Amino acid sequence: MDVDRVAExxxxxxxxxxxxxxxxxxxxxxxxxxxxxxxxxxxxFTTDDRRLLEYVGRREGSDG
Structure with missing residues (x-):
């Protein structure tokens, strides 16, 4: 089952x-x-999903 980590x-x-x-x-x-x-x-969770890696970028968390 594929999980959309960006949407999550x-x-x-x-x-x-x-x-x-x-x-x-x-x-x-x-x-x-x-x-x-x-x-x-x-x-x-751990992922190598390129979309998620791009979404997270260099941020350390959701607060910056």
Whole structure:
């Protein structure tokens, strides 16, 4: 099953929640999904999806 990680992060942000890059290589990124107050990690995924890598860019998280 293919997951649209870009849409997932956009929905996450639209809901007021945060995400943070916890690991990055030249070809993949690991993202932690955090509660709205940024205090608790509720999920995590690693992907090499080029669309997601472009969406995240050089940002360290949803807050900049």
């Amino acid at each position: 992060l956009q929905r996450w942000e639209d809901a007021g929640a945060l995400w943070r890059v916890v690991s990055r290589t030249s070809g993949a990124v690991t993202v932690a999904l955090l509660t709205c107050d940024g205090g608790e990690e509720v999920g995590r």
